Amino acid sequence: MTGSIDLATVWAFIIAFAVFVYVVMDGFDLGLGILFPLFPQKADRDVIMNSVAPVWDGNETWLVLGGGGMMAAFPLAYAVLMPALYTPMIAMLIGLIFRGVAFEFRWRTLTKKNRWDIAFAGGSLLATLAQGIALGAILQGVHVEGRHYAGGWWDWLTLFSILTGLALVIGYALLGATWLVLKTEGELRDKAYHLSWWLLFAMLGAIGAVSIATPFLHIQYTQRWFTWPNIILTAPVPIAVAGVTVLLLRSLANKLDTQPFFLTLALFALSYAGLGISMYPYIVPQSITIWQAASPENSQIFMLFGVAVLVPLILGYTAWAYWVFRGKVRAGSGYH
Amino acid sequence: MFESWDAVVLARAQFAFTMSFHIVFPAFSIGLASYLAVLEALWLWTGREVFINLFNYWLKIFAVAFGMGVVSGIVMSYQFGTNWSAFSDKTGPVLGPLMAYEVLTAFFLEAGFLGVMLFGLERVGHRLHFIATLMVATGTLISAFWILSANSWMQTPTGYAVNADGQFVAADWLKVIFNPSFPYRLVHMVLAAYLTTALVVGAVGAFHLLRDRNQAGARVMFSMAMWMATLVAPIQILAGDQHGLNTLEHQPTKIMAMEGHFESHKNGAPLILFGLPDQAAGKVKYAVEIPKLGSLILKHSPDAPLAGLDTVPRENWPPVPITFWSFRIMVGMGFLMMGLGLFSLWNRWRGTLYESRLLHLFAMAMGPAGFIAVLAGWITTETGRQPFTVYGLLRTVESASPLAAPAVGSSLIAFVIVYFAVFSAGVIYILRMMATPPHHGEQGPSSDVPARAAGITPAAGVAAGGSAS
Numbered sequence: 001m002t003g004s005i006d007l008a009t010v011w012a013f014i015i016a017f018a019v020f021v022y023v024v025m026d027g028f029d030l031g032l033g034i035l036f037p038l039f040p041q042k043a044d045r046d047v048i049m050n051s052v053a054p055v056w057d058g059n060e061t062w063l064v065l066g067g068g069g070m071m072a073a074f075p076l077a078y079a080v081l082m083p084a085l086y087t088p089m090i091a092m093l094i095g096l097i098f099r100g101v102a103f104e105f106r107w108r109t110l111t112k113k114n115r116w117d118i119a120f121a122g123g124s125l126l127a128t129l130a131q132g133i134a135l136g137a138i139l140q141g142v143h144v145e146g147r148h149y150a151g152g153w154w155d156w157l158t159l160f161s162i163l164t165g166l167a168l169v170i171g172y173a174l175l176g177a178t179w180l181v182l183k184t185e186g187e188l189r190d191k192a193y194h195l196s197w198w199l200l201f202a203m204l205g206a207i208g209a210v211s212i213a214t215p216f217l218h219i220q221y222t223q224r225w226f227t228w229p230n231i232i233l234t235a236p237v238p239i240a241v242a243g244v245t246v247l248l249l250r251s252l253a254n255k256l257d258t259q260p261f262f263l264t265l266a267l268f269a270l271s272y273a274g275l276g277i278s279m280y281p282y283i284v285p286q287s288i289t290i291w292q293a294a295s296p297e298n299s300q301i302f303m304l305f306g307v308a309v310l311v312p313l314i315l316g317y318t319a320w321a322y323w324v325f326r327g328k329v330r331a332g333s334g335y336h
Numbered sequence: 337m338f339e340s341w342d343a344v345v346l347a348r349a350q351f352a353f354t355m356s357f358h359i360v361f362p363a364f365s366i367g368l369a370s371y372l373a374v375l376e377a378l379w380l381w382t383g384r385e386v387f388i389n390l391f392n393y394w395l396k397i398f399a400v401a402f403g404m405g406v407v408s409g410i411v412m413s414y415q416f417g418t419n420w421s422a423f424s425d426k427t428g429p430v431l432g433p434l435m436a437y438e439v440l441t442a443f444f445l446e447a448g449f450l451g452v453m454l455f456g457l458e459r460v461g462h463r464l465h466f467i468a469t470l471m472v473a474t475g476t477l478i479s480a481f482w483i484l485s486a487n488s489w490m491q492t493p494t495g496y497a498v499n500a501d502g503q504f505v506a507a508d509w510l511k512v513i514f515n516p517s518f519p520y521r522l523v524h525m526v527l528a529a530y531l532t533t534a535l536v537v538g539a540v541g542a543f544h545l546l547r548d549r550n551q552a553g554a555r556v557m558f559s560m561a562m563w564m565a566t567l568v569a570p571i572q573i574l575a576g577d578q579h580g581l582n583t584l585e586h587q588p589t590k591i592m593a594m595e596g597h598f599e600s601h602k603n604g605a606p607l608i609l610f611g612l613p614d615q616a617a618g619k620v621k622y623a624v625e626i627p628k629l630g631s632l633i634l635k636h637s638p639d640a641p642l643a644g645l646d647t648v649p650r651e652n653w654p655p656v657p658i659t660f661w662s663f664r665i666m667v668g669m670g671f672l673m674m675g676l677g678l679f680s681l682w683n684r685w686r687g688t689l690y691e692s693r694l695l696h697l698f699a700m701a702m703g704p705a706g707f708i709a710v711l712a713g714w715i716t717t718e719t720g721r722q723p724f725t726v727y728g729l730l731r732t733v734e735s736a737s738p739l740a741a742p743a744v745g746s747s748l749i750a751f752v753i754v755y756f757a758v759f760s761a762g763v764i765y766i767l768r769m770m771a772t773p774p775h776h777g778e779q780g781p782s783s784d785v786p787a788r789a790a791g792i793t794p795a796a797g798v799a800a801g802g803s804a805s
Binding site: 081086295 | 410421446447451452456505
């Protein structure tokens with residue numbers, strides 16, 4: 001069945017798309033939380049929060065679609081992976097609670113030292129670390145028996161999953177920094193440029209480390225990437241990463257405010273494509289393929305109608321919301 | 337810790353705890369979103385300043401409540417997988433699509449337009465802003481549609497088949513979505529959300545009228561809220577009665593537990609008003625009952641026979657005391673709401689709606705009544721369908737994840753600590769906002785700090801200055 005376009009493959013791409021949209025959209029706003037401690041001034045923090053306040057809720061909705069969509073389209077994978085990732089998932093949810101409520105709460109507190117700033121930064125870091133660890137735990141595979149997860153609740157903890165956790169923290173921080181380059185000006189923007197340099201080098205190191213470590217997890221990953229003729233398809237990925245990196249370095253050097261963010265998104269897209277190449281056609285690596293996990297055709301077709309009509313519509317009005325709040329966010333201007 | 341505990345009991349406690357916290361926010365925001373749409377429509381239509389003041393006043397409260405609803409809701413959507421993975425595997429093909437549709441048709445709609453609703457009045461103009469408010473309000477109702485359909489299917493499953501892997505699959509999607517208890521549950525819950533909001537708005541209005549009976553905003557919101565209580569509370573009691581009859585038809589065991597009917601009655605069952613149900617002994621101690629009234633309400637005939645729990649194997653009994661008592665709390669709240677509505681109508685007729693201290697004190701005391709009734713109602717319906725997750729088909733013990741008790745217990749403790757820390761702060765912020773009356777020139781959420789009122793582009797900044805004057 002591999003190679004032909006069937007329903008399960010279509011749905012694998014839809015779920016992958018939802019998760020990717022989540023990663024890039026919530027990625028930058030989680031990244032802002034990770035960078036928060038580096039911006040101690042209240043005025044800067046207000047601007048940073050305001051740059052995402054109108055859109056953060058929509059960003060997180062993609063996470064609900066990723067989870068809900070997976071339960072609907074690949075219930076077996078959802079049922080196996082969630083208990084396997086138990087601790088990182090709970091940690092992620094708790095992190096998202098703290099940083100999510102901070103958007104409103106930090107304007108409401110009367111205390112001088114704003115503890116919701118700490119909640120925003122800590123929650124963002126925790127959620128990101130947990131997501132990265134979950135990714136690593138999926139890649140290294142989980143213990144499945146029958147239709148159940150059969151491992152313990154700390155199986156996910158390995159050096160590799162810690163590595164992917166840290167890599168994602170660096171990646172989201174870079175997204176956040178380049179978002180600030182795009183949305184702010186003055187000293188705040190200059191600081192964001194400065195941070196972007198360091199974070200870019202860190203991210204390249206992280207991509208390199210994860211790329212080197214992954215083939216050692218399973219022989220299948222090695223074969224997928226390095227055997228002939230696969231290499232014709234896989235080789236362009238690292239080459240494109242190098243190309244995007246050059247463009248990104250140039251845009252940072254020339255201070256072209258709009259480019260770094262979108263080029264960072266391109267880096268994420270390429271890393272994500274690399275993940276897809278490693279995993280396909282497994283949804284639980286080495287155990288369950290997308291066809292084994294797929295829900296019955298009539299469930300997948302029923303939802304496909306909704307996705308085909310509604311996702312373009314959602315992307316449309318989401319784009320409109322971003323457009324309404326476009327441009328640079330300024331502190332204090334227009335105060336009346 | 338927790339080694340000697342039962343993982344399923346802990347998972348149930350976690351679901352009950354996180355769900356009880358979560359439901360409070362949507363119950364409030366469904367009603368409040370509609371109320372905000374009404375206020376903005378009245379402002380656009382009449383141009384009266386009091387309506388935009390009230391709109392901005394409640395919008396700030398909405399923003400805080402909605403945020404708490406979102407983050408507590410994400411927990412719910414992942415909890416199916418973390419704690420109830422066997423359930424997810426078996427029901428995913430049927431319930432997954434309903435929840436996916438909820439995300440696609442409701443959550444995105446709310447989230448997409450929320451930013452414009454909260455911060456965009458000066459940026460997009462009145463008309464587009466009103467559309468954004470309508471979209472958010474519509475989104476909350478669509479969300480109620482799908483999630484209540486999913487819940488109702490678990491209570492009264494129809495339109496399904498079972499495949500070789502033991503999964504429920506859809507045989508007829510329309511029968512899945514419009515399953516027998518869904519229309520009743522949807523009406524009952526949406527009305528409950530409207531009443532909950534009306535009681536909160538009424539309590540805030542009453543609080544400010546007690547201090548200053550000429551407070552313009554307080555007068556308008558109190559009057560609107562009391563109209564809602566007067567009109568909707570009796571309808572809700574009627575809807576609840578119909579929902580009960582539907583439950584009798586499809587989940588008779590739940591009704592037996594709600595009524596405390598351990599024994600069958602051949603010649604008309606009594607209505608047990610109060611008493612102490614004893615699950616082990618299988619009888620209600622110290623029962624205060626009215627003969628024949630139970631049959632009269634449920635069968636519309638005083639002598640109609642009514643089966644009791646003695647016709648049901650014990651392993652299929654729901655926990656009777658909880659179901660029995662939560663049901664009475666809900667019904668009691670419902671009649672108090674109707675009482676408040678009638679008392680306000682009487683005062684309105686006498687011209688003392690804004691003067692009667694007794695009415696205002698009553699309305700203030702009833703502020704949390706909607707939340708209590710919603711919680712009690714959900715406890716009734718969810719406890720009453722035990723010991724099943726999919727009624728009669730899938731047992732709760734067969735639905736849980738293959739996790740050890742320490743994992744579930746630890747996450748339960750984490751959620752308890754985090755929820756109390758975070759949501760009690762949120763409730764304090766909301767109460768603090770409610771404690772100040774809506775005033776002349778009330779600003780929306782975008783004005784709390786200078787940076788938020790700031791136009792992102794100079795042109796928008798000018799527009800903001802223009803329309804704010």
